[in-house]
Amino acid sequence: MEKLTEKFRQKIAYTSLDFMRGNIQAINWNARLIGIKGPRGVGKTTLMLQYIKSHLRDRLDEVLYVSLDDLWFSNNRLADLVDNFVKRGGKHLFLDEVHKYANWSQELKNSYDDYPNLQIIFTGSSLLEILNARADLSRRAVVYAMQGLSFREYLAIEWGYTTPEIKLPNLLEHHSEIAEKILQDVKPLKYFSAYLQHGYYPYYREEIDLYAQRVEEVINMMLEIELPLLRKVDLAYVPKIKQLLLIIAESAPFIPNVSKISEKIGINRATLLSYLHYLQEVGLSRNLFRAAGGISRLQKPDKIFLENTNLAYILGQPNVGNVRETFFANQLSYHHQVLFPTKGDFLIDGQYVFEVGGKDKSTAQLKEVDAGYIAADDIEYGYGSKIPLWLFGFLY
CATH class of the missing domain: 3.40.50.300 (P-loop containing nucleotide triphosphate hydrolases)
Incomplete structure (x- = not known):
């Protein structure tokens, strides 16, 4: 001792x-x-x-x-x-x-x-x-x-800017005033891209040049040690799970075709759905469903994301639209229920519908939605129902 x-x-x-x-x-x-x-x-x-x-x-x-x-x-x-x-x-x-x-x-x-x-x-x-x-x-x-750093926490490290986390209802109602107050002290868009690429896991501060390599090592430990130890996955099947993760990385976020993916990897439907569940549990992907109740391990996800944007850059070559949606899903899911709606990109807590896009994103797809909002990238200030995407990084 x-x-x-x-x-x-x-x-x-x-x-x-x-x-x-x-x-x-x-x-x-x-x-x-x-x-x-x-x-x-x-x-x-x-x-x-x-x-x-x-x-x-x-x-x-x-x-x-x-x-x-x-x-x-x-x-x-x-x-x-x-x-x-x-x-x-x-x-x-x-x-x-x-x-x-x-x-x-x-x-x-x-x-x-x-x-x-x-x-x-x-x-x-x-x-x-x-x-x-x-x-x-x-x-x-x-x-x-516990999950990785929020954008708010990343700014505290890189800029020394500290502010309390913002509750979602307050953000939706007062986003213009909140953004104005933040922008008096820091320019969030100056740091946003770097956060999306390498600011999620706290150890990025140790050796930034080795960050991607270290993330890949952590992924291997999750798949080769934690899954066999805690989910009794046979080591012989770990390469199949890695193959599945790379398919997700190349396409996410996407609506999965279970039959095609099963055929491509060479496993049956039930095994594939179990693996998709395990990848979410271990913190590498995020599965969205249209309904919240009774979600089982063998239920097909309606949409699949990587767990965070850093994984998207390290494992694949994401386009800007995918990165935006992955960021939004990651930051909101920590304190809120996130579902895949019939209209829009995300349904939050069963009441708020969001479309995620660039600064020119219109509200056309949200016309018949009562509580519809746009999370728009590349803007400092919002107005009405259009809110800066970066501001959702202040929720935790």
Whole structure:
């Protein structure tokens, strides 16, 4: 345990507090069992370490951070670590990458039940099953989802411009005043293109020249390690999933022809639909449906997107229209329900219909829609129902 403590202290020493994600404010850190799940690379580890350094720095003797993929756990049990930590006065245990530990759910449940004065915060893959794990943690854990940087957060890093996130109803009603206030301090369009290409995953700041390579490495880890580990996908079929991802990257957003794609890849319909579901779960694609209720793993998506615009540039050669729609779907889906409407491009929360396009996009397709809006690229200010596309990057 001393070795783990030493590693933890080293990590804390090198953790920067220069920029902290909005998630830190959104999480109820008083809960006894907190889960943070999300795709690899979105900043879950950094979030935990920053919270420790900013809120628990004066009592580090009561705190321990460990990653469950540490070699220490090849010969030691998590349950024994927890017991030892509590006996030494430990009160706040931070567990990273819990999905890498075979019996994580059962041992977390036991620790929660056996040590009422211990707080446990854990992170895991977006594939993490809290409800269906062998030990049901859904009644005990407060679980938060995390995704990559919003455009608002990217501006905070690159320009130092900070502003609170904007609620969608407020944005729709007061977008002109909000945009005017933002534009007094920063020119969003100056940074928008760079964000779309390489601003989504926080590690872009480390080595921008190696960003694309690192994203591809992360994708391979998701497909070759996480899917086999957490969805029992046979490794022999991983190349088929990669092939499917490249098909999506070349065409997204698009309305899928399941029969043609199945034939092209050489898998049956049910397997294809399962793979499409897995790609969304792991954080590489986004499936849109016309109806919200009763969506199953074997239901055909009505439209498929890549999860974010950075993936679109790294995996394919997207046109500007595809990038705009991918950005909008990504930023809205974090806090809102996004469906594929009969008219328009997106139906948000069952009441707002959006068309996404360039600055000359007209409202012709929204004439019979009650609450219809245009999300227009390449404009600084909006008017009426036409709103700058970049402004939707301020929703989280």
